């Protein structure tokens with residue numbers, strides 16, 4: 001089922017937890033809501049479910065105004081952030097619960113309920129464990145029961161609020177892959193909340209990046225990673241560097257020299273240059289480029305990360321090189337130029353990216369100003 005969120009506002013007291021949020025979710029899509037703690041992810045999910053009502057705006061399921069539908073009528077499958085199964089019920093009864101409590105006219109016969117619950121346990125690879133109680137399962141198995149339970153009602157929309165949050169990294173990774181497979185097989189429209197960017201980028205058809213009760217960007221994982229639209233998204237997704245630069249006649253200058261990057265249509269003035277550590281090229285005998293002294297070096301899997309000091313008052317910059325290219329000795333001078341980058345002007349900036357705050361703090365600690 002298609003879900004359209006239109007200009008939603010939600011206030012708790014006078015605090016706006018969501019402000020003017022609009023989002024179109026296509027039928028069968030797997031959408032990840034990604035954002036820092038308190039950005040409004042759970043609130044948005046609860047509004048779609050009908051567990052909260054909006055202060056303003058509308059939510060449509062297909063062409064129907066969902067506000068006219070009760071939680072039951074919306075037919076949602078929900079896995080909560082801190083999910084608890086019914087401890088006194090077996091795995092099978094947990095999965096069958098949503099069907100058993102339906103009003104008599106919509107309730108399938110008992111044998112059909114049992115068959116469906118067993119099929120779902122097969123789907124989540126828990127066949128044979130139907131007589132166990134939740135306490136006799138591992139964390140990952142419990143989350144899979146929770147998912148089977150949410151899917152049992154054949155939901156119009158499946159809402160998952162950090163379903164794997166409490167599990168260790170390895171189990172999370174397995175469940176993540178497995179959730180994608182199940183989604184592809186069942187085709188439920190699914191909204192998945194996480195604050196783990198890797199999880200969102202790996203799993204989702206589209207990612208919704210949220211911050212402070214608003215949507216910063218919606219896009220495919222590639223779009224979000226390769227073309228962040230704001231300093232916040234640049235700072236929040238993946239690693240990035242930011243440097244204060246100036247523009248003069250379409251050229252980008254760092255301190256007193258041009259660095260060989262052009263931004264032809266940008267007006268003169270100050271700006272911030274963003275680039276990712278791996279989007280750089282090394283330059284021999286730098287005429288117009290960036291340069292810094294190596295202050296740290298670490299090997300991370302297949303690449304070497306170098307920390308560079310670009311001079312007093314500037315945040316250190318991290319670049320990533322193939323290990324064989326890296327001259328890693330401290331105080332070696334490295335000249336480089338970003339190959340892929342983006343400029344943000346002050347007036348575009350709605351808020352400070354966390355990384356900039358951190359950078360500023362480091363700057364203050366270093367210069368004492």
Ligand SMILES: Nc1ncnc2c1ncn2[C@@H]1O[C@H](COP(=O)(O)OP(=O)(O)OP(=O)(O)O)[C@@H](O)[C@H]1O
Nearest residue numbers: 012017035036037038039040041042043044081195
């Ligand atoms: N029932 C409530 N009463 C008052 N404030 C609330 C209520 N629920 C949420 N909030 C506030 O709304 C904001 C958004 O909360 P929400 O739970 O949606 O964040 P979240 O993105 O899910 O965060 P997390 O990643 O920590 O789960 C927070 O500042 C929170 O304190």
Ligand SMILES: [Mg+2]
Nearest residue numbers: 041042043081
């Ligand atoms: Mg939450």
